[in-house]
Amino acid sequence: MPSYLYPSNGSFNLKALSGSSGYKFGVLARIVNYMKTRHQRGDTHHLTLDEILDETKLLDIGMKQKQWLMSEALASNPKIDVREGKYAFKPKYHLKDKKALLRLLDKHDQLGLGGVLLDDVEEGLPNSAKAIKALGDQIIFVTRPDKKKVLFYNDKHCQFVVDEEFQKLWRSVPVDSIDEEKIEEYLKKQGISSMQETGPKKIAPIQKRKKPGSQKKRRFKTHNDHLNGVLEDYSEGVPSKK
Template identity: 50%
Template sequence: MKERYLNGDSEALTFEELLDETNQLDLSSRQKQWLLTEALPDNPRITINDSGKYAYKPVFNIRDRKSLIRLLEKYDSRGLGAIAYEDIKESLPNADRIIKFLAEKNQLIVITRPVDKKKILFINNLSLSFNVDEEFQKAWRSIAVEGMDETKIEEYLKNHGISSMQDMNIRKSIPIQKRKDTKKRKSNFRKLNNHLDGLLQDYSDKQP
């Protein structure tokens, strides 16, 4: 089914049409049951529509070079990294020819990973392009960092008198000043009508 899809035929097939397409009409009923209940439903590259027909499910829904460019741009803008060459080949008809054309037009970049020799694709974001001095390029390429982790790289820089960037954005804690307890001042109350002192009598306990 993948071959049909990559050749431009994405029409879904019934189960019998699928068996005919793959020359497996002589399967036993047990084998057919296994295909219907396990093999086909569990296949991540097969989709079953509402009519019960089967179709190839590509890794990415791309059909031409424009949709490939849009996909790579989306990965670039969202910081998702590269896309595997093999995933594009399983999704895009005439993938090799389209990738070669776009690479020659400087619209995408193909890189072979040194670890597993697999190819990956990046969009060539020309807005990030800038010229680097040739002497700096030579100095950069003269330093071998393959197989070195961040700690070893930092040690190398220190041994050559180069300090690495440190986190300078350290917030200083501001001490909280305690409020001083204000002493309560004793209020001096003035006694009113001092000139009447001794002249007033209490008549509250006297009956009228």
């Protein structure tokens, strides 16, 4: 879902939105952002639409907008869970406490799925900062090139001392000639999946189309000189007439 539907600062100026369409989506954005905020503070129970409008101080919207919210906007929103006519925020990961977070990271580690984005953890875990701090060195933070942080399970059973001689051998192996595609192909053969869905997306370069007729005709040297006068020329699709 686009980020403008639940901005992190929680501030909306509905009066500044022009037109009825802008007003409707402004109302939706305010509701989704509020549902996310209450989920993060631990209020995960479902609310009716009237309760939501009361808590977000949106009591002045008309019946037409309310019907749109119930039948379309909230019902089809990927960040809203609808249950028996009531609504709650739907994060990517439903995490109740720090133990649930540790189990998630451990599962990702065991399945070779890598880490979990901190943004997704903060979205789905109430009081996430407190839980992450309590886990301490049981998790590892890695910052991606796009500045987003990823959490990994720190499996202490895999920690061991590697002899310095082996470290030197490891560092001496040249990898400059190995591109990302070859690395990914090797990982797939080993049954290890990459984290492409959470990494920065790469934009493929636009290939210029070659103009018709721009390619030069390739000339081939013949070596059948002794068959001159016998072979026919099919280079143009039709045998040449003599």
